Amino acid sequence: MTDDKIIQTDHPLSEDQKSVLDALLNLIIPSSGDGRMPGAAEMDFLGYLVGDESGFLPKLVQVLNAIVDAADSSHGKSFTEINESDQLDLVNSLRSSKGELFNRLTNQVMACYYQDDRVMRGLGLEPRPPFPKGNQVDEGDLSLLEPVRQRGEIWRKV
Amino acid sequence: MADEIVDVLIIGAGASGAAAAWSLADTGMHIMCMEQGGWTRQSEYATNFRNWEVRRGKQLQSSPNIRGLKTDYPINDKESPISIVNFNGVGGSTVLFSAHFPRFHPSDFRVKTLDGVADDWPIDYFQLEPYYQENDRIIGVSGLDGDPAYPDKKLPLPPIPISKMGNVIGRGFNKLGWHWWPSDAAIISQAYEGREGCINLGPCNSGCSQGAKSSADVSYWPLALRKGVELKTNCRVREITINDQGMATGVIYYDDEGNEREQKAEVVIVACNGVGTPRLLLNSRSSQFPDGLANRSGLVGKNLMLHPWNVMDGFFDEGLESHLGPQGSCVLSQQFYETDPTRDFDRGYGIQVTRGSPPIATAINGYARGDIPWGRGHHEAFRKHFGTNISVSICIEDLPELHNSVTLDSDLTDGNGIPAPRINYRISENSQKMLAHARIKSRELLEAAGAWKIHDHGQIQYAGWHLLGTARMGTDPNNSVVNEWGRSHDVKNLFIVDGSLFVTSAAGNPTTTIQALALYVADAIKKNLTNLFD
Incomplete structure (x- = not known):
């Protein structure tokens, strides 16, 4: 598959590519299982x-x-047809050979995920x-400075 | 065509230019300030927006080379392990600074006498003290009186909350018997002089939407404009002109449309910071000053000091909410500030404890470190790292060295064709030893405070905020660029008021000292008006 298969519309991926992306996003950040934190594919x-x-976007298509x-x-199958464990092995293998590309993707996923309303509420x-x-922040306890006061002046006289 | 002649022309509307303009307005003279950038608007800062964390990474980037606005000039800093960061606009780099505001110490002005290194300043702490106080009043400095690391000082406002993380790190300091104290901050902790107090937005270094950070555009400039100072924005000065008698006559500049214009002035004051000022002087060549204006000493652009900076993060079990509050201002320590003959380096360093990271930065940085993985362990790892970190920054005293310099680049230019500055800078052996010592002590502190994990970011590249020493003051014209009150030895109506003046750098953020110096020089001009050019 080559980069020229990107579809330049409001929906820049084909349905197959979108399915692969959803599976990939859920490998990066799955839902928490307790209902508190959504998976990245829900973003x-x-x-x-x-x-x-x-x-x-072109980098995403490369991935x-x-x-x-x-x-x-x-x-010999589509990525979405193999089980999660094999998906993970496959992607980890690619991460070792295309580290920078996957790191950039991860940063984008984190940036999208950690500004989502559901994620904010979950946190x-x-x-x-x-x-x-x-x-609001706690004022802090300035009485903890008492030992510093007790040691007295430390500035160097000239 | 030349505009009307003004009495005083100040070049640069940042920390020092604003302070000088405000002070000199007392004279009733026609004061004009030219600034290559414009005004920034609080309504445009990142924290006004829901996607503020993403915006802050793009908008108002601290590196002019990355930011690349029309109002910026590029800086060739490839030959420096520390990259220059700044902001060009009304308020200058204070628009993006973190507002940590420690004063120098009395000893900082006497390092040659005390420790046999570098040079003494031609003035001392107590000469500058009234100007520190005046600056504190205008800025509305927040802090706690009684810090035993300083001579007595009274600050106008109570400290910024140290919060839960301040309690934790404070106990760590106490366990070790080290000095610590709430930071002095150029942030108003409560309503002050018509401005509303700090509401803990977080990233002060992305611009303050509340206007509680006392950047020069919201502190000095409204006062200076009310006193009649004329501020011309989007005007980039190319060179300072002189006459046959070697006196400055004004400047040649480009207006916003790129038209070359001239502005005549009786007195010229340069306030362009430790990189911009030598750049302008070196670009102002003439038959009388073939090596650059006011450069008969050969020291314009030399002795650049940048404050090498180390950062170490500690992570704690308890939720500290450390992602909240003014990012750069919590507590500081000056336990290792002074020379100790038992150590293998001269002078010392300051410890600045800063706050933790917001969600996206936590996730991205944690992933990069290998702490926050993909997959099923992601949420648990994120939870352990979010709001639980305390950051320990080290600011070491960078001593002046001739080879650390600002020159003009032979190829690179700004949008008006003016040569860009080129930085040649090495971290000295003394500084390397200091950094190594500071790393050990940072770790010791975080361990004493109870960190379960520590990550050393090492010496930070994009930390060249403090641009100092490139037109230093002194009494000997062979060994300094300006005299003890900021007047050029070579050009009697040319003054410098910014961080270029510094003889040594001390071990802390320099802005309050830069502004105190600007007020001191302005006051000297006012006191000497009748014989200013003698």
């Missing part, structure tokens, strides 16, 4: 890329194509910008 990752990081090709050559955070509401 609108493509929407995030199209809106904020469109320059990464997906490499996965499809590797699944075909090693298993106990309000899904909002910091301004104008701001944040």
Whole structure:
């Protein structure tokens, strides 16, 4: 599969590529199982890329194509048809040979995931910008400075 | 065509130019300031937006080479392990600084006398002290009185909360018997002089949406403009002109449309920071000054000091909410600030304890370190690393060395064709030994505080905020660029007020000292108005 198979529309991936992407995203960040944290495949990752990081789309297609090709050559099947353990082995093998590409993908997935409203709520955070509401922080205990005061002046006299 | 002649022309509207403009406005003279950038708007800073973490990585990047705005000039820093970071606009680099605001110590002005290294300053701490106080008042410095690492000082506002993480690291310091204290911060901890107090947005170094960080655009500039100072933005000065008598006559600059223009002035004050100032002087060549204006000493651009910086993170079991609060200001320690003859290096370093990372940075950095994996272990690993880290930064005193320099690049230019600065800088053997010592002590501190995991980021590349020493002050014209009150030895109506003046760098963030110096030089100009050019 080659890079020219990218479909340049609002939905920049083919359905097959989208299926592979969903499987990959769930390998990167699966749901937590207790219902608190969604999986990365539940995010609108493509929407995030199209809106904020469109320059990464060709790289994403490279990743997906490499996965499809590797699944075909090693298993004779589509990536989505092999079991999760084999999917992970296959992707880890690719990560060792295409480390930078997969690291960049991971960073994009993290950036998309950790600004999603459901994820924020799962972490106990309000899904909002910091301004104008701001944040409350504990004042801290300034009585802990007593030993420092007791040791007295330490500045060097001139 | 030349515009009307002004009494005083200040080049640069950052920390020092703003302070000098505000002070000199008392004279009633026509004060003009030219700034190559424009105003930034609080409503555009990243923390106004839901995707603020992604935005802050793109918007207002601290490296001018990455940011690449029209108002920036490129900097060739390939020959430096520390990359230059700055901001060009009203407020200068204070727009993006972290607002950690420690003063110098009395000993910092006497390192030759005390320790036999570098040079003494031509002024001392106590001469500068009233200007520190004045600057504290205008800025609205927050902090806790009584720090035993300093002579007495009274700060206008109570400290920024040290929070739970301050308690944890404070206990660590106490266990070791080391000095620590809440940081002095250029952040108003409560409403002050018409501005609302800090609401703990977090990333002060992405611009403060609240306006509680006292960057020069929200602290000095409104006051200076009210006093009648004229501020011309988007004007880039190419060179300072002189007459046959060797006096500065004004500048040639480019306006926002790229038109070459001239501005005449009776007095010229340079406030472009430790890289921009030597760049401008070196580019102002003439038959009288073939090596650059005010450079008969040959020291313009020499002795560049950058403060090598090390960062180490510790992770703790308890939830510290360390991702909240003003990122750069929590507590500091000056336990290792002074020379100790039992160590293998001269001078010392400051410890700046800063806050933790927000969610995306936690995830990306944790993945890069191998701490937060893909797959089923992801959520548990993230939980252990989020809001639980304390960052220990080290600022070492960088001593002046002639070979560390700013020159003009022979090829690279800015958008107006003005030669870009070129940085040649090496971290000295003394500094390397200091960094090695500081790493050991940082680890010792985090262990004493109870960290279950420690990660040493090492010496940080994009940490060249503190640009110092490239037009230093002194009484000997052969060994300094300006005299003891900031006037060029060679050009009697040319003054410098920025970090270029520094003789030595001390071991802490320099902005309060830069601004105190600017106020001191401005005051000297006011006191000497009748014989200013003698």
